[in-house]
Amino acid sequence: MKRVINIISLLVILFITVSHAEAKSRIIPAGGRFDTRFLIVIDKESYNAVEKEITEYKKALESDGLGVVMLIGEWSDPIVLREEIRAIYKKRPIMEGAVFVGKIPVVRVRNFQHATTAFKMDEENFPMFESSVTSDRFYDDLDLEFEFIKQDEKNPLHFYYNLKESSPQQISSEFYSARMMPPSDYGVDQHQLLGRYLLKAAAAHREVNYADRVIFFNGHGYNSDCLIVWQNQQFAIKEQFPHAFKDSRGNAFYNFRQDPFMKFKLYERMQKEGTDLFVFHEHGAFDTQYINGEFPAPNTLGFVPGRTLAPVSASAAYIPRSPMEAVSVSVRNMYRRYRGERAESFRKTMIEEYGFSEKFFAKENLDAKKREDSLFAANVNITLPDLIPLKFQPRVSIFDACYNASFHQEGYVAGYHIFGEGKTVVTQGNTVNVLQDKWSMELIGMLSEGIRIGFWQKEIQTLESHLVGDPTFRFTAGSGEKASADAGKLLNKQLALSSRDSKIWMEYYKSDNPNLKALALKQLSKNPPPGFSDLLFKTFKESESYIVRMQALKRMIDLNDRYLVEALVLGLNDPYELIRRNAARFAAYSGNERLIEPLVHTILFSDESQRVQYAAQNALDMFNLNLVSKDIERQVAGSTLIRGEKTIGQLVEYYTAQNKRWTNSLATIKDKTADNAKRISAIRMLRNYNNHAQVEDLLMVLRDSSDDLKVRITLAEALGWFNWSIKKIMIIDSLNNMFNDGTTPEELRREVLQSINRLSVG
Missing domain, CATH: 1.25.10.10 (Leucine-rich Repeat Variant)
Structure with a gap:
């Protein structure tokens, strides 16, 4: 019997070993000797479906002087993939970038909101799917340390991880990266979309194409609709893309105010041949580009009633004939969204304060206007179905917007732009909400100098920002001079090999x-x-x-x-x-x-x-x-x-x-008899508003061992946001004392350590 058991055990071990061997990843090396390497990570199913196309893409990159290594496998554990990437990265020549193609595990990061520009959703009180940040920093920043939480129950490709408190607390990616994730709700087979896209990306590498045709758009509500923001960006963009300002056709700056339904003009511009860069400054969702807002700009209302420029099914679109009619449509649509007491309160306010009549809100009137109101709403913003018929021409599109690059969704705006018909080969956007006041165009002029877009993304990287498409794409440097083109190639090489060589960059600093x-x-x-x-x-x-x-x-x-x-x-x-x-x-x-x-x-x-x-x-x-x-x-x-x-x-x-208000907020934080939810809510406000005068009182609450542990942990985290405060040294000293105090509870001690690490940078 013992011998039988041993044989069975050996068979089980053999089965596991063989299964593991069958699942082992395959590596296709670069086809020659190169100064730098690029890694393509692709799942086995996708590779089998697009082998011809991805081989063509690999050849195009190697013809451009970039050695391409291909990693093919089936991964059910992101850590396993991360370690395989690390092993390849450690080899020579240096690996400058990577792209994740097809069904590669998606990591949703938690406990790292300070590496985003704006995302501050309560991770405890909101669902994990909503309060986590989809981020490939898990793969391209190999120094960050994570701990596994769980695999998503509904989507087995999604995995949740916490950033460890002992980990580095700032992003410093070893290489640039991007995703090639075709939308699954596009109505076309994902592998067909991917294959078509790869051929488009390969063709783009054989072009001589200067960055001399740029378009910018500012949507409703962005940057407080400030026209000085819109005007001033033109001065900066002229410095970054000088060749686009040699004639009137090289640049265009659009604003939602220029048309009551600007989306149709944007359809025209997005399909304009020869466009190199299209930047959308707007609000967004994973499936929507917000263009005009609830109340469209009145500039042309009444002048062109019934007109539409839409190339899609909006030929029967309803366009109001006057600003007041547009407001009426918006009010009716807003009222329809409300229920119960909220609906009644809205109706009462509109009647008493804005002069609307009882008849306006009558069911008969609402029903009679429902169809045209629906058509109106459909004309205000751009949604995913709107994008399918379009043939996008910009080689690069940037979405300075929330959620437009949410590649973890079945369909997402950036994915529709990339995998649709046309010439767009790379987009950049965000997987969660993003700060309006960040310098979204920081170093974008690198593209004008012939630098691969992945290097640009790496320099401005946040937890939520991602490239979707080909990160190795680059324009031809200059505007036709061979010297400029050669300088662009040299610059790419120096960014890959000599990014920390001060002597080289001091020479560049001397440039005009x-x-x-x-x-x-x-x-x-x-x-x-x-x-x-x-x-x-x-x-x-x-x-x-x-x-x-x-x-x-x-x-x-x-x-x-x-x-x-x-x-x-x-x-x-x-x-x-x-x-x-x-x-x-x-x-x-x-x-x-x-x-x-x-x-x-x-x-x-x-x-x-x-x-x-x-x-x-x-x-x-x-x-x-x-x-x-x-x-x-x-x-x-x-x-x-x-x-x-x-x-x-x-x-x-x-x-x-x-x-x-702030005095009352502090009183709530200090009040041990107050509801903990209210105290924690008041503490979380400190993440956005660093109230320096209250620091001494806040530290007293933090040190009070008789206070609620959860309140103290939340406060320790909030104080980690005081990076530039005049009280920063005081905070660090107090946190260090708590960390070294053996009586500090372990959970609080970990949060204190994380805040110390955050505050000790810079």
């Missing part, structure tokens, strides 16, 4: 080309030469280039040294709106009282810059009320404001109310 100078500042920050801080401040004060000054400010923000406050003071008076806006934002995070004067000046005298003024208004909440009030009075007294006393009264009243 703003793109190269800005890129040099970013590369120098990775291995700063002596005097780098002085160089940044000098550059910020003296450079005439918008993008060079903005890059210098960003690097000073990261360094967070003795020059930062002075740079923020100067930044609040910079001619570039984006610099002023970011200076106002980081003034709030700093709390240094020297910043009160320029912030007050902004809220009093910068009405034309709504987004800057909004940031400055919020920033002043974080400063001493008496000092803010006195400076408002002083600056108004020396001004030509017509209603000076009224302005003083309104602003002081506002900031007094805000101060009371």
Whole structure:
């Protein structure tokens, strides 16, 4: 019997070994000797379906001087794949990038919201599917440390991981990456979509194509609809894509105000042949590009009733004949979405405050208008079905929007642009919501210099930002000169092999080309030469280039040294709106009282810059009320404001109310008898609003061992957001003491460690 059991055991072991061997990944090496390598990761099923097309893509990349290694397998564990990638990465020559093709495990990351630009959903009170961030930083940043949570019950391709508290707390990817994930709801077989796309991507590598045709669009509600934002971006883009400004056809800047149903004009522009880059600054969802909003711009309403430019089934589209009719349609559609008390409250408000009649909300009227109201709503935004008939022409499309690159969904905007018909080979977007005030076009001029788009993405990477499509795509450098093309090839090589070589990048810094100078500042920050801080401040004060000054400010923000406050003071008076806006934002995070004067000046005298003024208004909440009030009075007294006393009264009243609100919030946090949900909600507000004056009180709550553990853990996490605070050292010292205190509960100790690691960077 014992012998039989041993034989059975051996057979089981043999079966497991054989099964593992059958599942072992296959590697196809590069076809020659190359300076750098690129990795294609593809699942076995997809490879078998598109072997011819992906081989053609591999050949195209190698003809472009990039050695391609192909990893083919079946992975049910992301960690196994990550380790296979790590093993390939460790070999030589250097692996500069990777693309994940087909059904590659999707990792949903938790406990790493500080690596996003804006995502702060409560991970405990919202479903895991909604409150996790889809991110390939799991694969391309090999230093990050994760712990497995679970596999998704509904989608076995999705896996949930926590970032470990002991892990590095900033993203620093070893290589660039992208996804090629065809939408499953497109109505065409995914492998057919993938094969068609790969041939398109391969063909793009054989082109001579300069970045000299660019289009930008600003959608409804983005950046507070500020026209200064829209206007100023043109100055920066001219520096980044100079060849697109040689004639009127090289560039276009569109705004939702230019048409009541702008989507149809965008259909035309997205299908315009020869377009190199199309950038959408907009709000978004995984299946929607928000274009005009609830109340369309009235510019042409009434002038072209019934007109439509739609190439799809909107030929029967209803277009209101007047602004009031458009408002009426929007009000009816909003009312239909409400139920119960909310619907009644909305109806009552519209009647009492806006003059609508009872008859307007009558069921008979709503039913009679339902069809045309539905057509109206369909014309406002772009949804996935709208995209299917279009033949997209831009080689590169960028979605500066929330959720448009959510490749974990069955269908997603970026995927429809890539895998649809046309010439688009790569898009960039985000898998969750994104900060409107980030510099989304940072270093985008790298594309004009012939740099692979993956290198650009790697330089601006966040947890949520991703390329969808071919990350090795690049335009031809310059506008026809061989020297420029050769310089572009050299630049790619140096980014791959010498990104930390300060001598090389100091030479680029000497260039008169703003793109190269800005890129040099970013590369120098990775291995700063002596005097780098002085160089940044000098550059910020003296450079005439918008993008060079903005890059210098960003690097000073990261360094967070003795020059930062002075740079923020100067930044609040910079001619570039984006610099002023970011200076106002980081003034709030700093709390240094020297910043009160320029912030007050902004809220009093910068009405034309709504987004800057909004940031400055919020920033002043974080400063001493008496000092803010006195400076408002002083600056108004020396001004030509017509209603000076009224302005003083309104602003002081506002900031007094805000101060009371924050005082009440602190009282809630300190009150052990208050409901924990309310205390935690008040604490979570500190992640966006670093209230420096309250730090001492907050640390007392954190140290109180008799207080609720969950409250203390939430507070320890919130204090990790005070990276630029004047109280940062005090916070770090207190956290270190708690970490070294043997009586600190282990769960709290881990959160304290994570905040220490976050605050100790920069």
